[in-house]
Amino acid sequence: MSKRTIVSMPGDGIGKAVLDETIRVLDAAGFDAEYVEGDIGWEFWRKEGNPLPQRTIDLIAKHKIALFGAITSKPKDEAFEELAPEFKEKNLVYSSPIVGLRQHFNLEICVRPCKTYKGNPLNFVRRGIGNEIEEPIVDVVIFRQNTEGLYGGVEWSNPSEDVYNAFMTHPKFKKNFGNVPKEEISISTRIFSKERTENILREAFQHAKEYGYKSVTLAEKPNVIRETSGMMYKMAQQIQKSDYPEIELWNTNIDAQMMWLTKNPEDYGVIVAGNMFGDIVSDGFAGLIGGLGFACSAQWSKDGIAVFEPTHGSAPKYADYETSIVNPLAMIESACMMLDYINEKTIAKKIRKAVAEVIEEGKVRTYDMMKMRGTPDVVKKGAASTKEMADAVIAKL
Ligand code: NAI
Ligand code: MG
Secondary structure, eight states: OOOEEEEEEEESTTHHHHHHHHHHHHHHTTOOEEEEEOOOSHHHHHHHSOSSOHHHHHHHHHHOEEEEEEOOOOOHHHHHHHSOHHHHTTTOOOOOHHHHHHHHTTOOEEEEEEEOOTTOTTOOOEEOGGGOEEOOOOEEEEEEEOSSBTTSOOEEESOOHHHHHHHHTSHHHHHHHTTSOGGGOEEEOOBOOHHHHHHHHHHHHHHHHHHTOSEEEEEEOTTTSTTHHHHHHHHHHHHHHHHOTTSEEEEEEHHHHHHHHHHOGGGOOEEEEOHHHHHHHHHHHHHHTTGGGTOEEEEEOTTSOEEEEESSOOOHHHHTOSSOOSOOHHHHHHHHHHHHHTTOHHHHHHHHHHHHHHHHHOSSOBGGGGTOOOOTTTTTTTOBOHHHHHHHHHHHO
16 A cells, blocks of 8 residues: 555644654554644644644645644633734634634544453442442443534624524523623524434444444433434434344433443443533543543544544643653554554554553553652653553554
């Protein structure tokens, strides 16, 4: 196969450390690729007034596949303060470049697998009958709609007359908010479209079928959020009935799901949800398999643009340590998802096997795996650095 070009976007904070180490692992595993760096993040907001420069969008459009570390987002006012003086009078408003990227390329399918690694000291355990400690095997893949819903960005504070009047036509708005002054109202909408809802549902069912999961669970709230969750549930029922009769469709409410996931996580297979509930439920499951150091994700559009990133952020408090201490496994796992996506499954399998061996052996563990606080001296106290963890994976390869 010809050499691949991958856009690498380290972003801010620990993003660079985990991405650099991941590329070393990819090289060592024999993945033949060239990496072109894409600018994204806080530095570009400050210097250029744009955290997602057009040149980065062009690079991704050209090469289609990207690895992303993490970015830093700060609240509106702070963002304005840090802006270079020449941009201050331009009325620029900071918005998260990763959310921008998702919307620009319609990266509507977000996939977040949460699988237990044998021997991970952070695995969820519970007390079983007769008082013994049980360690259930979690093997869940969350499909999250990534562009719509509550994170769609259609929102107002002190809405314009037009918007306000439109809302006033809804009897419930009129009854509950009709006498609240307009200036005191903030509105964030939750919009679902049929096409994108169908896309995420179909990807979830297809994944269940391909990888042998017996159920797809819709984690929404159709009994209360009747229009959006309700539509999604109805569509899920239709898709299951017509195309995936062999897979069970389970319908749980998101709140109950958050309770069930610690009571019986081993019962779930594929989970599908809208944007915010998918975000929440995937963090919940990630907590059962080791937390942010292990939580990986993929997001893609229906026309082949795909970005792979760990779920964690830029962890600014660790960014300036002389030796990086954070766990690179979430980023490495995200890169494995990229390899699966571009059909380099053998290399992905090899890396996952190496990671599993390192974890099971238990000799090399980053500070999070040792349940330490992330102080600069953790390496002196026996924790592996980011690089040492990558080295351990490379040694197993
Ligand atoms: P965070 O994920 O950056 O860090 C939270 C805590 O999790 C860290 O302090 C650390 O204890 C732990 N942690 C994170 N990654 C780890 C790793 N690889 N290994 C070991 N421990 C790890 O979230 P936080 O502190 O809420 O946000 C920091 C910045 O990151 C903010 O500016 C936020 O907006 C941004 N962010 C960016 C995301 C992205 O780029 N997709 C996602 C989440 C937050
Ligand atoms: Mg999240």
